[in-house]
Amino acid sequence: MSLTPLDRGSPMPLWAQLEVELRKRLEAGEFDLGFPTDLQLTTSYEVSRHTAREAVRQLSASGLLTRERGRGTVVNRSEFEQSLGALYSLFESVEAAGVEQASEVLRLEVVTDPAAAANLGVSVSAKLVLLERLRLAGGAPLAVDRAWLPQKLAKPLLKVDWSRTALYAELADMGAPVPNQGWERLTPVMPGAVDRELLELDENEAAFFLERQGNRDGTPVEWRTTVIRGDRYRFVTDWTTGEQSQLRPTAV
Amino acid sequence: MSLTPLDRGSPMPLWAQLEVELRKRLEAGEFDLGFPTDLQLTTSYEVSRHTAREAVRQLSASGLLTRERGRGTVVNRSEFEQSLGALYSLFESVEAAGVEQASEVLRLEVVTDPAAAANLGVSVSAKLVLLERLRLAGGAPLAVDRAWLPQKLAKPLLKVDWSRTALYAELADMGAPVPNQGWERLTPVMPGAVDRELLELDENEAAFFLERQGNRDGTPVEWRTTVIRGDRYRFVTDWTTGEQSQLRPTAV
């Protein structure tokens, strides 16, 4: 075990060095069966408990760790979810609201799509797995979701039953790379005829259009577009309690 | 000066007691001409510097304070803005992006509006000040903004030049109550004919619809609706750097 020693001459604070060090080891999954205690950190890195705690404090402030008095420190496996913005996972938002939901798979096949490939940042002729789903909440249509993934990463996904599963959870379960970088963008749109029919929207009813591109350590993992009914799914910010802006479905 | 002493027998940590104490005094505006230094806190509250710093750390984590080495602690006057979600002020977002902007006042008058009154939570026959503005960024129309405020609060606003001023800043300047509670909601819409013309939108182009209701200590201050061009104003979340979801205008 070659612990990278901390550089006491560096202008970077010791605790900050320790933080990046621990963050690395966290992402490498070294602590999946247990995070070191304060005492272990002080001895293995030869810093004071104060310094070790400052590093750990930063990590737990980022949501990567949860500490509990008497119990110890547990690694937050949903590191990724935590670090994302409010728009993270449509599936999870709906689930969190307690609305019964399901997915109807419209397409699941290998395709070539120049537009999606460009957004993924891969060759325009690259083969992609396209997963197209109609999402239902409370029995009524909520969103149309289309995800393109590079074929080599997504091949095992072709056999999965998608009707009740979140994409990222499934990726994680089968060891496929889950995005830890990327961006997403939300715009209003007039849905096309196909989507309008799927979502059972009247003419002249607008919808949200959510685009997302996700990378894993720099390599593209998914490109996704989602058309969401605006009347049933709203972005609500309640700052009475000082809460963060949040995405949540309205009551049906 | 009767400093509320801290209760050392309480199960609540000393630093937490100190935090709420300082937060109270902050909101009362006691520190507008200077926040006490670590040393002053330790002596006046008779705690260690460690404890005082823990309290201050919490406050600055909430965005109420900004500390700087060598300089001291400054009160963040925009406490309100900080505590809000990402959608806070359209004006400020555009300004932050460095886009040249202006407002064209379409209406500024005293009205009665049952719908707005209901949303404000006041009598449906109450007189309200309606401020309707077309917001321009980079010379092109960006949004149509309509704000209703109770007449008694907003009377002096009738004389203000609104072409370049943010509503909240103006409220604060004249001592009128600035909201510290409320909620906002974002949905997609097909703009009506009037708004479509104002925003120079083609038919079938959707837009964001932002509603906001703001209170000051429980009493309603404003009800506001904003129709925003979706093609020029987008909600972008970039989590490459772990940044929060942010609202910012796209480059024109």
Add this chain to the structure above:
DNA sequence: ATTCCGCTATTGTACGTACAAACGGAGATA
């Protein structure tokens, strides 16, 4: 077998000290 007690491990709180780094103003200097 079950309950209860107490021990240990671990994090939280709170105190202390010392020095480093950075800002800003006072005073010296050109």
Add this chain to the structure above:
DNA sequence: TATCTCCGTTTGTACGTACAATAGCGGAAT
């Protein structure tokens, strides 16, 4: 007058110590 240097103030970092509070485990007592 303008600029530079020095020094005090203030926050940041880092060390130390001690005890409290809590969770979980094992052993004792019923």
